[in-house]
Amino acid sequence: MDIEAYGTGATLTAVCTRLAAAGHALTRRDGPDALVCGRWQLDLSAPTPQAAQALAAFHGGRYADLAAHWLPAGERLGFAVYAGGAADEACAVADALAPLPGAWLDCGPAGSATFSWQCVEALRYAQHLGLLHEALPDTTEWLRRQQQLLARLDELAGRYLACHPALTTTTPAFPPAGHPHFAQALARWLNHVLALRSAWQHLLEQPAP
Structure with a gap:
């Protein structure tokens, strides 16, 4: 799956390393920490519930927030991922970031993670x-x-x-x-x-x- 990765910090570096190891094609871009896959926007910037709700409406529901300790060890072992509003391609990204497919917490709608x-x-x-x-x-x-x-x-x-x-x-x-x-x-x-x-x-x- 082709993924655009926005951000320049250590968080995005660790996330991109994990996703690349899972076989995803990545393009790095400047901007707030986020992943874009297809029409899905995956927010890694810790939005408030109100902001996440507004962004989900703006993106027609194809918006999710992901949260975790994005530590370097996760590049190899996987991250303990919290997901809010994840479906379709967003679930595939959460599967790749977690230690095992499906081994992530579905917290609820966007902003819940x-x-x-x-x-x-x-x-x-x-x-x-x-x-x-x-x-x-x-x-x-x-x-x-x-x-x-x-x-x-x-x-x-x-x-x-x-x-x-x-x-x-x-x-x-x-x-x-x-x-x-x-x-x-x-x-x-x-x-x-x-x-x-x-x-x-x-x-x-x-x-x-």
């Missing part, structure tokens, strides 16, 4: 936050950074649900049609959990028994 990847990265960072510096981190500073991360996750979830509002009624386990897509379910979970922040803060401020 970037949102899902950003949330997972924030949660991963939060898990290791206390180990980044000294062996015995300052508790106050650690809590402050955790609060910053929670605020960021709250912002991401709210922004995503503003574009993809959750249904107010529940659906049975089967059939799957109409169920929340992965990114929407993740945003709903974050929205629910982060609503409890004030209760957590109240508990933290209680004096020790």
